[in-house]
Amino acid sequence: MREKILSIIEKNSRIDFKELAVLLGESEETVINEIREMEKENIICGYHTLINWDNMEEEKVIALIEVKVTPQRGLGFDKLAERIYNYNEVDSVYLMSGGFDFTVIVEGRTMKEVASFVSDKLAPMDAIQSCATHFVLKKYKDHGTVISDPKKDERMLFTF
Incomplete structure (x- = not known):
């Protein structure tokens, strides 16, 4: 059940x-x-509202940051993840397999604000080797919900 x-x-x-x-x-x-x-039991950790910020006048910028780190001896990834997720700008932190260690999802009002977070707070941390920031340009589907309906082609068919 x-x-x-x-x-x-x-x-x-x-x-x-x-x-x-x-x-x-x-x-x-x-x-x-x-x-x-x-x-x-912390199986259900919270309840969230899915918002389509593109329909608001107030803009929100979302970035996915690939972070490569050197884990601290005896502490592993957990303490470093905690340091990262405690920043207000950080929405999510995931430990990853592959070419980098963490995916950090950050939200801000502008690209400059997100870039400042990366350059002033995230990148200077001792254990951080590198960061690659990817900005979300458009959401089509989020948390299983279609956000953006595809535009219908409203051109008239013309034949000879």
Whole structure:
């Protein structure tokens, strides 16, 4: 039942407990207790709202930063990740396999603000070997939700 609950609330965290219980064929009380238990166990870590910032006047810039590091002896990657994720600008930090160690997702109001974060705070850290910053130009789908509908071709067909 846990996986079914998680699959449903991952797509719609605002679903009513009563509706969720009906979908699962369980009592509302059982569903509420299961969700509360998963919150206590830190399986459910929070509830988020997906916002299409492109439809707002206020701009938001998102960057994915590939970070290569030298892990600290005895501390590994965890302490370094903690130092990075404690910055307010940082939205997410992932330990990666492959050619770099972390993907750091940063949000700012402008590209300059994000670039300043990288040059003034992230890159100067002792364990950082290199950073490669990639700016998100357009979101098409985010967290399983299509953000940008494809434009329809409104040209008229003309034949001879």
